[in-house]
Amino acid sequence: MLNPNVLVLKLQHGVALTKADREALDLSCARAQRERHRVDIIREGDEPDAVHLVLDGLACRYKTLSSGQRSIIAYLVPGDFCNHHGDVLGTMDHSIATLTACTIVQISYKTIEYLTANPRIARALWWATLVDESISREWLVNIGRRPAGQQLAHLFCELLVRLKTVGRAQHDSYRMPMTQDELGDSLGISTVHVNRVLQQLRQDELITLQDRMLQIPDVKRLAAFADFNPNYLHLKNRRAGHVAAASARALQDSGELVKERAVRMPLP
Amino acid sequence: MLNPNVLVLKLQHGVALTKADREALDLSCARAQRERHRVDIIREGDEPDAVHLVLDGLACRYKTLSSGQRSIIAYLVPGDFCNHHGDVLGTMDHSIATLTACTIVQISYKTIEYLTANPRIARALWWATLVDESISREWLVNIGRRPAGQQLAHLFCELLVRLKTVGRAQHDSYRMPMTQDELGDSLGISTVHVNRVLQQLRQDELITLQDRMLQIPDVKRLAAFADFNPNYLHLKNRRAGHVAAASARALQDSGELVKERAVRMPLP
DNA sequence: CGAAGTGTTGAAGCAAATCAATTTTCGTGG
């Protein structure tokens, strides 16, 4: 198990948790498994008998079209659930695969039931599900309406924020292990075009990309270029008290990004 | 209020409900309001103080880019919730607007709390949320990977199934009130292109479209063309006992469409 | 050291965007 627990780190951005809550969540992540690079965790048509959670590494949701083409629907970073729907939906309508070696923990429905008897935890898991849905919606906008360069920039901004909330990114850089092929399958553009657009982003000094490390010289500038507004990630809890939270807040507070209204302060 | 209650009609496709459950849901839809054509129900940045539900008409979720462009993220048909997240997320990250005149009911958080004390209803609402998320994911695939003609065809298939489950479509046709402009904003393509692609679909006799009525001469053929597989709508409850359910089942059973595995039969 | 995977480059072609004009439909009030 990892310390600090990424699930706790993440959920604290949605709901204020007590020490006991955190310990309960932490405990339920005890029996993690290591998964290899590029393997399916769950396949379309499966009926998983436990909730899977990514503790380390990068995974993705994807669907395969009848043409054989792959469409990557979401990235799963540490703290993200693979199948938060439990047994309500029955069969999976898509697959989950690792993109790097991953640490995955399976949490039985029994344990989930026990955890969600606690209303704060129930609310936190509900929050996590809703944020995932919100991310899908933002991806729809991204893919539907933005040109390739801005799509990539937007994705990079999103990952910066999401990885920071779980302590997996520095203030302006993080490890970005996806291949250009995988980026293309995420944004619905060809590998060749990903390559060319990345070069353009580098030439414009919006990013640097070396040895799989993505560095963003001027986060505000990249965010402005991508029309990135982190509201949709709903990181509203400022009391999380972790470095990650502070960084996320810094980004959120950075003038240009927040357009709508002040982020709500939770109860003391 | 409408008879039969569309919310009940819809939820029965996810979870088997008792007569008492149905009556409770029905009651909570009592005080509906009529909304005009093309008005915002909820705006980005709002913090709604009740859950809004569409009982009649067609609405959409949308986001506005900084360029002023609109991106339609979802269609809301009768039985769909505008803001199922309650107060967990706080501010709305997108807006909801009517596309036709609509009947909308507001259900207070108090009432939702009361309803979800019932585990079957809680599960049904959870199911509805998860299906919405699943639809977003399928839209991502659609927009990301399919050419315009198939995108439109896929959307038409989805709406046929969704409208049938709430008794708002005949076996092969329904009222399709969206303008070509709105269709374009949903799929990320220009109005002009929507127009040309629709003509092609008509010429290929995949659809007929007259006076806002969409008719599909051969549903299987259109579904095959669009690579449409209704699994992602998770309509698993075959006991709903309504005409709508029967039609949806017929489509689901139609050989080509179901690729994965049999739909799970609920308990008797 | 070789093989496989990943990244890079060039050339040609196409799906879709854009711009601009025209026709048709629809809503509304006279």
Added chain:
DNA sequence: CCACGAAAATTGATTTGCTTCAACACTTCG
């Protein structure tokens, strides 16, 4: 009921972002 204006649909011409195909270079690693 018709006339009018606005909204929606349609068409043509031109441009472009992106795809496709193909070849090649670099990296990684057994």
